[in-house]
Amino acid sequence: MTSPTDEESPRSGASSAPTCPAPWPHHERIVLGHGGGGRLTAGLVERLFRPILENPTLLTGDDSAIVEVGGRANAASELAISTDAHVVHPLVFPGGDIGRLAICGTVNDLAVVGARPLWITAAFILEEGFPTADLKRIVESMREAADEAGVTVVAGDTKVAERGKVDGLYITTTGVGTIAPGRRARATNIEAGDSVLLSGPLGDHGIAVLAARGELDFQTEIESDVAPLNGLVEAVYEAGVEVHAMRDPTRGGLAAALNELAASSGVSIVLDEEAVPARPAVRAACEMLGFDPLHVANEGKLVAFVPARDEAAALEAMRSNDYGSGACRIGRVEASPAGRVTGETGIGGLRIIDVPSGELLPRIC
Amino acid sequence: MTSPTDEESPRSGASSAPTCPAPWPHHERIVLGHGGGGRLTAGLVERLFRPILENPTLLTGDDSAIVEVGGRANAASELAISTDAHVVHPLVFPGGDIGRLAICGTVNDLAVVGARPLWITAAFILEEGFPTADLKRIVESMREAADEAGVTVVAGDTKVAERGKVDGLYITTTGVGTIAPGRRARATNIEAGDSVLLSGPLGDHGIAVLAARGELDFQTEIESDVAPLNGLVEAVYEAGVEVHAMRDPTRGGLAAALNELAASSGVSIVLDEEAVPARPAVRAACEMLGFDPLHVANEGKLVAFVPARDEAAALEAMRSNDYGSGACRIGRVEASPAGRVTGETGIGGLRIIDVPSGELLPRIC
Numbered sequence: 181m182t183s184p185t186d187e188e189s190p191r192s193g194a195s196s197a198p199t200c201p202a203p204w205p206h207h208e209r210i211v212l213g214h215g216g217g218g219r220l221t222a223g224l225v226e227r228l229f230r231p232i233l234e235n236p237t238l239l240t241g242d243d244s245a246i247v248e249v250g251g252r253a254n255a256a257s258e259l260a261i262s263t264d265a266h267v268v269h270p271l272v273f274p275g276g277d278i279g280r281l282a283i284c285g286t287v288n289d290l291a292v293v294g295a296r297p298l299w300i301t302a303a304f305i306l307e308e309g310f311p312t313a314d315l316k317r318i319v320e321s322m323r324e325a326a327d328e329a330g331v332t333v334v335a336g337d338t339k340v341a342e343r344g345k346v347d348g349l350y351i352t353t354t355g356v357g358t359i360a361p362g363r364r365a366r367a368t369n370i371e372a373g374d375s376v377l378l379s380g381p382l383g384d385h386g387i388a389v390l391a392a393r394g395e396l397d398f399q400t401e402i403e404s405d406v407a408p409l410n411g412l413v414e415a416v417y418e419a420g421v422e423v424h425a426m427r428d429p430t431r432g433g434l435a436a437a438l439n440e441l442a443a444s445s446g447v448s449i450v451l452d453e454e455a456v457p458a459r460p461a462v463r464a465a466c467e468m469l470g471f472d473p474l475h476v477a478n479e480g481k482l483v484a485f486v487p488a489r490d491e492a493a494a495l496e497a498m499r500s501n502d503y504g505s506g507a508c509r510i511g512r513v514e515a516s517p518a519g520r521v522t523g524e525t526g527i528g529g530l531r532i533i534d535v536p537s538g539e540l541l542p543r544i545c
Numbered sequence: 546m547t548s549p550t551d552e553e554s555p556r557s558g559a560s561s562a563p564t565c566p567a568p569w570p571h572h573e574r575i576v577l578g579h580g581g582g583g584r585l586t587a588g589l590v591e592r593l594f595r596p597i598l599e600n601p602t603l604l605t606g607d608d609s610a611i612v613e614v615g616g617r618a619n620a621a622s623e624l625a626i627s628t629d630a631h632v633v634h635p636l637v638f639p640g641g642d643i644g645r646l647a648i649c650g651t652v653n654d655l656a657v658v659g660a661r662p663l664w665i666t667a668a669f670i671l672e673e674g675f676p677t678a679d680l681k682r683i684v685e686s687m688r689e690a691a692d693e694a695g696v697t698v699v700a701g702d703t704k705v706a707e708r709g710k711v712d713g714l715y716i717t718t719t720g721v722g723t724i725a726p727g728r729r730a731r732a733t734n735i736e737a738g739d740s741v742l743l744s745g746p747l748g749d750h751g752i753a754v755l756a757a758r759g760e761l762d763f764q765t766e767i768e769s770d771v772a773p774l775n776g777l778v779e780a781v782y783e784a785g786v787e788v789h790a791m792r793d794p795t796r797g798g799l800a801a802a803l804n805e806l807a808a809s810s811g812v813s814i815v816l817d818e819e820a821v822p823a824r825p826a827v828r829a830a831c832e833m834l835g836f837d838p839l840h841v842a843n844e845g846k847l848v849a850f851v852p853a854r855d856e857a858a859a860l861e862a863m864r865s866n867d868y869g870s871g872a873c874r875i876g877r878v879e880a881s882p883a884g885r886v887t888g889e890t891g892i893g894g895l896r897i898i899d900v901p902s903g904e905l906l907p908r909i910c
Binding site: 207209213214215263266298304308310311316332335337339340344345347354542543 | 571572573575576578579580581590593594597598600602603609610612614624626627628629630632663664667668669670671672673674675676677678680681684685687688698699700701702703704706707709710711715717719723907
């Protein structure tokens with residue numbers, strides 16, 4: 181990610197006036213929630229990282245930084261750059277492993293700003309005593325995911341820390357991609373009247389990882405959705421759709437992604453809650469655990485904001501791709517209240533959809 | 546780094562015939578030495594990472610991957626990309642901290658292929674309970690180093706693992722830079738007749754970190770040399786020097802760097818051992834610990850290979866920069882035996898200078 185959010189936090193009141201900046205909570209020490217992708221992560225970024233590292237590129241709310249090679253005169257050489265540390269536990273889970281996750285997570289962060297992902301770097305922090313055969317399988321999984329996504333791992337690094345100073349293996353991937361002229365999918369470009377599209381059911385990754393940890397009381401066949409989404413994104417562009425914004429809703433779930441986007445674009449997002457897809461097994465697990473599927477992490481889902489006139493073409497394009505076969509419209513964008521995300525239920529009810537405040541599922545990605 | 550080495554290991558014999566590929570040792574489990582930057586790291590790369598991830602870009606022996614934006618027709622848009630995970634212990638040491646190290650390490654990997662470092666990403670893996678004030682100081686240190694180097698931190702990520710699963714804080718930085726046309730400093734471009742130049746005394750970083758760990762029996766005032774070297778590199782290019790290859794000799798020390806370069810270029814490097822500078826305090830520490838200063842890590846030194854005709858201009862340019870005031874000629878390049886690094890002593894002696902085989906100083910960077 182570039183920045184988890186630059187939102188002004190919407191409060192759960194009825195006022196449509198701009199709300200006050202969130203009182204980012206201060207902590208003397210890092211807590212697990214600082215890594216959760218919700219309000220605590222945003223607070224750490226806003227209170228600590230951003231004031232110190234502040235620069236115009238870092239100040240965007242997109243999943244990739246966007247830079248220009250050779251100055252602004254040459255729009256053809258716009259690059260996207262994104263980085264993610266991966267600390268998922270366990271390292272292998274139904275549907276994937278940390279290797280596939282590390283490639284796909286970075287590919288997707290590039291794809292959602294309209295970039296063509298090209299080059300990936302991978303830095304490994306290994307625990308002394310980690311089985312070499314396990315490392316080999318994980319690197320093979322990275323290769324397979326990279327081949328599927330059409331990206332090349334161009335550089336790497338390997339460090340080792342003493343037993344007990346790493347939980348097996350952490351992988352940080354960084355990606356670089358080129359952005360074709362005219363592609364302007366940005367967190368700030370959502371407009372009132374846009375349709376909100378989702379590529380498929382929510383929560384598979386989060387629930388699959390939880391199940392792999394043995395934290396569910398029942399068996400589930402849910403597999404992580406971890407997948408590279410650059411082909412899906414290309415299909416949408418090839419259909420001639422004017423994409424205003426995209427995001428892959430990972431940690432913090434769809435709720436965190438929508439709140440960040442609503443704040444960045446200064447719009448209101450209204451979800452049709454009954455239209456938001458999730459598998460019955462995911463819903464059952466969420467019910468048992470007290471989770472909202474909107475807060476559960478995905479690693480292979482795309483949310484896209486397109487003008488209403490392009491909705492049908494975008495859905496058709498998404499459904500033509502293996503990773504978008506379950507694509508559907510899940511909501512609309514309104515002008516105000518700015519920064520607000522609400523959910524409409526079938527019986528006319530409304531609720532504020534907020535960001536998870538802390539760490540719902542530690543080390544989910 | 547891109548790859549610690551693609552050397553064919555020179556053996557300690559007198560033959561000048563090409564030597565056999567090294568019998569990279571196989572380990573069932575990761576050992577600390579796999580992170581040391583010496584023979585074990587090279588073995589892990591050659592046996593495990595390279596066969597799986599193999600592609601033309603990864604196959605170079607340089608500190609950065611070099612890619613082309615917009616195809617090979619447009620030489621003006623050649624990019625360098627490099628990544629490094631930083632796990633140094635302790636996080637703060639005389640002369641620097643993990644933040645300065647993370648910026649400088651990546652800046653230097655870009656600079657030594659002749660790139661202008663521009664954009665840096667930083668991914669933090671934090672330990673639950675890590676003091677926020679310490680994190681702030683480290684991020685401030687990153688900002689200072691970035692400002693000094695003229696690079697921008699454009700993207701970041703923050704993950705948190707449970708207490709005991711990280712040793713405080715690990716930082717992975719990735720850098721992207723542009724390479725001006727005509728700059729061809731590469732591991733493969735060293736020629737017989739080249740002069741070997743070093744920007745200053747060896748071993749400051751390694752000994753400073755060891756002292757900070759309380760592992761020396763005596764007090765030392767040695768500070769880490771951690772510094773961004775892109776200004777020093779620019780000074781050499783501005784002097785019109787035809788640079789054949791450069792390297793910043795970090796973990797594994799100058800010995801590892803020279804062995805990798807000798808192997809990549811298929812040349813023999815002959816060091817004038819009495820000309821290799823090291824501070825008396827570093828020499829004293831090395832003597833006590835049984836280390837060779839050639840094996841100790843540096844984080845602010847440049848070794849450069851230039852044609853003999855450019856030696857004087859290169860040394861003058863290096864000395865004009867704060868980080869090159871101690872620049873001197875330390876050796877020469879001969880055609881054979883390919884891949885061999887030898888040291889000449891004043892009394893006519895010769896010794897093979899080999900790569901440290903395992904982990905000399907764990908978690909030095």
